Ligand code: SF4
């Protein structure tokens with residue numbers, strides 16, 4: 001069972017200087033943990049396993065890809081098989097291969113998305129590879145001090161300084177250091193690795209150091225109107241220019257569509273692989289019979305939004321959108337999710 005978000009008792013916020021933060025992360029890494037953090041290469045910032053904490057860059061507003069690959073890799077081997085004397089031998093997924101990992105520098109919208117992913121991967125049956133990774137990951141979030149026109153976390157229940165999903169939340173206080181909120185026992189265990197690097201933070205308030213992100217719509221009203229709009233023309237109007245490229249799903253921290261593929265090696269051996277997919281692709285719902293229940297893009301757009309804003313809240317008590325804005329930044333035809341959601345409010 002997952003043991004995330006267990007609040008430690010009476011832990012006061014702390015302060016850490018930028019120099020001490022580097023020393024702490026270096027210690028965490030030297031202790032054998034993998035560290036995934038934002039790294040800027042060729043003008044793009046993305047989460048990557050770092051060899052040195054000097055590679056970490058926090059100058060971005062939002063990374064191009066989310067941090068979800070730490071628990072839901074783009075491709076992963078589920079098991080291997082080999083034909084042996086008329087039978088098939090399976091080599092199961094080995095949880096021992098998963099390293100203890102710290103994801104550093106994810107913003108609150110990405111940390112909150114781990115809760116959405118947990119809802120999906122634990123619905124009905126527990127997904128073993130996902131759960132094993134969740135057991136071994138510690139999320140060190142960083143509050144947002146800047147936002148852009150694509151951000152809308154406050155419209156879907158989030159906040160630039162929300163601790164939801166993080167084990168530790170840092171907030172930059174000026175240029176020299178961070179306020180440190182320890183949210184879970186797992187976060188506390190990581191701080192205790194180098195407790196001497198953390199100082200008392202009496203009297204420091206984070207509010208004035210957070211990005212401004214006014215709410216743009218009432219998500220409750222959007223959900224209410226959307227739930228009653230299955231037959232509306234709004235889906236066709238909104239998706240008329242969608243080319244079904246799937247970019248929105250691949251950058252989304254809360255999208256969890258996947259495909260299962262065989263990687264047959266031709267000599268009776270092979271691997272079964274899981275890889276990211278998108279409900280925006282026509283092939284995703286194509287039946288073996290040739291029938292496709294979502295044969296046009298408007299039906300696939302409807303499914304994407306209803307799943308995130310209606311089906312997930314109903315069934316999993318969590319939204320499938322945290323307002324990170326990546327889908328709008330990545331869309332090659334300028335679809336803007338916040339604008340599209342606002343249109344439901346006006347129906
Ligand atoms: S749907 Fe778009 S805005 Fe919402 S979490 Fe996914 S990428 Fe971010």
Ligand code: SF4
Nearest residue numbers: 242243245246248331
């Ligand atoms: S990124 Fe834009 S064009 Fe591509 S599938 Fe998503 S909404 Fe459609």
